[in-house]
Amino acid sequence: MGFSFNIQKPLISFNLDVSFTCENSRLLVLIGPSGAGKTMLMRLIAGLERPKTGRIVYENQIWVDMDRCVFLPPQSRCVGYVFQDYPLFPHLNIQRNVAFAAGSGTDVDHLMKDFDIWHLRHRKPQEISGGERQRCALCQTLARKPQMLLLDEPFSALDVITRRTLRSQVIGLRSKLDIPMIYVTHDINEALAIADDILPIVAGKVDRDWIQQPVEHDERGNVIPMKAARRPRLSLAY
Amino acid sequence: MDMNSLILSPLYLSLQLALVTTTTLILLTAPLAYLLVHARFPGKSFFEALLNLPLALPPTVIGFYLLILMGPEGAAGRTWEAVTGSPLLFTFTGITLASMVYSLPFALQPMKAAFEKIDRRLLESAYVLGLTPMSAFVKVVLPNSLHGLAASAILVFLHTLGAFGVLLIVGGSIPGETRVFSIAIYEAVQSMNYREAGILSFILLPVGFLFLLLVNRLIRR
Numbered sequence: 001m002g003f004s005f006n007i008q009k010p011l012i013s014f015n016l017d018v019s020f021t022c023e024n025s026r027l028l029v030l031i032g033p034s035g036a037g038k039t040m041l042m043r044l045i046a047g048l049e050r051p052k053t054g055r056i057v058y059e060n061q062i063w064v065d066m067d068r069c070v071f072l073p074p075q076s077r078c079v080g081y082v083f084q085d086y087p088l089f090p091h092l093n094i095q096r097n098v099a100f101a102a103g104s105g106t107d108v109d110h111l112m113k114d115f116d117i118w119h120l121r122h123r124k125p126q127e128i129s130g131g132e133r134q135r136c137a138l139c140q141t142l143a144r145k146p147q148m149l150l151l152d153e154p155f156s157a158l159d160v161i162t163r164r165t166l167r168s169q170v171i172g173l174r175s176k177l178d179i180p181m182i183y184v185t186h187d188i189n190e191a192l193a194i195a196d197d198i199l200p201i202v203a204g205k206v207d208r209d210w211i212q213q214p215v216e217h218d219e220r221g222n223v224i225p226m227k228a229a230r231r232p233r234l235s236l237a238y
Numbered sequence: 239m240d241m242n243s244l245i246l247s248p249l250y251l252s253l254q255l256a257l258v259t260t261t262t263l264i265l266l267t268a269p270l271a272y273l274l275v276h277a278r279f280p281g282k283s284f285f286e287a288l289l290n291l292p293l294a295l296p297p298t299v300i301g302f303y304l305l306i307l308m309g310p311e312g313a314a315g316r317t318w319e320a321v322t323g324s325p326l327l328f329t330f331t332g333i334t335l336a337s338m339v340y341s342l343p344f345a346l347q348p349m350k351a352a353f354e355k356i357d358r359r360l361l362e363s364a365y366v367l368g369l370t371p372m373s374a375f376v377k378v379v380l381p382n383s384l385h386g387l388a389a390s391a392i393l394v395f396l397h398t399l400g401a402f403g404v405l406l407i408v409g410g411s412i413p414g415e416t417r418v419f420s421i422a423i424y425e426a427v428q429s430m431n432y433r434e435a436g437i438l439s440f441i442l443l444p445v446g447f448l449f450l451l452l453v454n455r456l457i458r459r
Contacts, residue, residue, distance in 0.1 A: 046366050074365040087360045091381040101367035144367060 002026070003148060003180040007044055007054035007064070007163035016040055016204035019054075020198070022180040027171075029195035030184045037204040038184045039083070042152045043073050043095060045182070046076035046081045056178075076234035080146030082154045086137035092138055095121035115169065131155075131162040138166075142173075149173070149181040156185070167194055243413060244422075244434060249441065252419035255330070256398040259337045260391050263345045266338075268387065271349035272375060295342040301407030303384050304336050308408060333409035333416050341403045344393040350458075352386020353379060389456045399442065 002023035009016045016037045022028040030038045043049040045056060046061070050071060056064040063072045088097045094117060100107045112118045115135045120128050125136070130209050134154055141149070151170065155163040174181060185191055191198055198212040274286055287392075308315045308326040318326045326332040356379055363376040373448055380387070402420040409416030411425060419438060426435035 022345075046362075048362050048366070074362075075368050075370055077366075078368070079366060081363070081366045087357050087363060089360065089364075089378060101369070140367070157271075 001059055004055070004057045005041075005045065007051040007056065009049070009051045009054075009238060010170065011040065011046065013041060016205040017048050018201065018204070018206055020199055020206070022195075023184060024178050026196045027174050027181045027183060027194060027198060028177075028197045029191040030182060030199050030201055030228070031186060032100055032201035032207070032210065034186060036201045038201050039152055041201070042081065042083075042184060045148070045150055047072060047077050048065065050062065059207050059237065066122075070220050078144070078147045079150060080141035080144060080148070081150040081151035081152070082134070083136045084132060084154060084156050086154070087141070088133060088136055090125055093122050093124055095126065097125065097136060098139045098143050100140060100143075103145040106143045106145060108139075108143055111143055115125075131158045131166070134158065134188075142177075146179065149177070149182075151181070151228050152184040153186070157185075157226045163190075170194060178185050245438065246440070247414055248417055248422035248438070250398055251330075251414070251417065254307060254393045255337060255418055257299045257432075258334050259341060259398045260394045262319055262334075263338050263341060263394050264387060264391055267342065267345040267390070268349060268380070269320070269375070271346050272353055272379065275350055275353045289344045289346060292340050297340065297401070297403030297409065300340055301404040304339060304404065304408050308335070310416055322454055328410045328412060328416060331407075331416070333405050336404050336408040339400050341397045342396045344397050345390045348386050348389040348457060349383070350394065352383035352389075355386075356382055384400050385456045389453055392453050392456070396446055399445070408449045 001023060004019075006011060006019035006022045007016065013035075014037070018041060020028070030041065032038055041180070044051055044064075051064060051066060053066045054064065055066070058077075061072075061203055062070050064070060065132070068113075076078075080101060088094075089100060091169060092100065095108070095112070098112055102108050109118070112121060115138065117135050120132060120136070125133055128136070138154070154170075155166045158166070167190065170181075174196075183191075183194060200207050202210050270289075270308075273283070301350070305327065306312050310316065310319065310325060310327075315326045318324075318331075326335065360378060360382070361374055364378045369377060400420060402416075402424065405416065405418060406421055406424070409418075409421075411417045411421050417425075419442065423435050423438045426432075426438065
């Protein structure tokens with residue numbers, strides 16, 4: 001169960017061809033150099049891009065099956081997707097932004113207090129700082145009660161201290177929410193700090209050599225994401 | 239001539255025409271402009287050029303084609319008459335339709351510009367948050383392009399107040415029905431009644447100036 005991804009899509013400079021799985025309550029970190037196709041991968045999961053071939057399945061719900069012409073639009077996937085410089089709705093104040101897509105029974109006020117943005121509730125997005133905006137974006141996404149959380153370098157543009165605080169909040173979420181979480185970064189230290197599993201992506205393919213680790217396969221020949229906890233001493237190989 | 243038929247009736251008619259044209263045109267062109275910004279379909283540039291054609295043609299040319307189209311032998315005129323039992327030419331409805339065609343590009347352009355300015359990622363997050371394209375248009379696009387909508391509305395309003403050639407050909411000069419401000423001025427000049435023409439013209443001067451100042455402020459935002 002959980003989430004399984006097996007997608008091929010030709011891009012301008014390489015073909016994206018990646019398959020992996022991610023179980024509920026696991027935090028999978030996609031790591032790799034800029035332009036490796038990590039963001040494209042996230043957009044494919046969110047439903048913002050169409051693959052050429054492949055399947056995306058969550059629990060027993062088929063999101064994408066190109067052989068059978070199945071493609072669930074982003075509206076029907078109930079995914080939370082936060083990325084760098086996430087645009088909040090400029091015409092709404094922070095409270096309305098968070099409540100924008102809130103599911104029934106979501107305690108928006110409580111969520112905002114949890115993420116320390118309650119005092120900003122009457123401000124507009126353009127009147128708060130970058131860190132506060134990203135926290136607000138996370139709240140907006142969580143208020144919808146997503147069945148999967150995608151975080152694409154959500155805190156890269158922030159200062160070290162804010163980044164550390166937000167990162168620990170993300171780690172906290174993993175135990176609170178029983179959903180698969182995928183986190184994109186190109187910072188190996190960040191990956192090691194938060195990951196349950198790490199999947200290195202280089203030029204559209206899973207490339208274990210990028211962090212000097214042997215590739216492991218399961219009995220069906222699929223690449224097994226490595227366990228970061230078991231391999232604490234990873235290093236970059238350029 | 240008394241004050242009513244000299245000034246008030248054409249003024250009232252012009253304002254009524256401008257108001258109806260503006261409201262209808264904004265409602266119709268908002269989805270159209272959005273479609274032009276986001277949709278891809280064969281013949282799109284041809285279609286867009288057709289919509290902007292009134293900008294490139296002399297008003298009398300537009301008026302002539304509309305006269306043919308809206309006349310008893312024309313497709314629009316015949317259909318209208320079959321449905322409602324009354325003609326289109328030389329009626330208020332007729333000049334409203336004509337001024338809508340005439341002002342279409344003025345409604346379209348500022349709205350298109352406003353929609354293009356909206357961050358594409360804003361729409362994408364709206365979709366990911368569960369909104370359909372239709373509800374994203376209403377809840378995200380429209381509230382963030384209010385200045386563009388307002389600029390469109392003001393331009394159409396002014397352009398309709400100033401319309402002359404098209405309206406004269408399609409509507410003639412029937413007092414209380416099609417004799418709008420600009421036509422009243424033209425007729426006053428034709429009959430060498432410069433005092434009347436002067437009073438009528440002077441009324442429009444501050445109105446136009448004020449509205450343009452407003453457009454400038456909106457565009458700068």
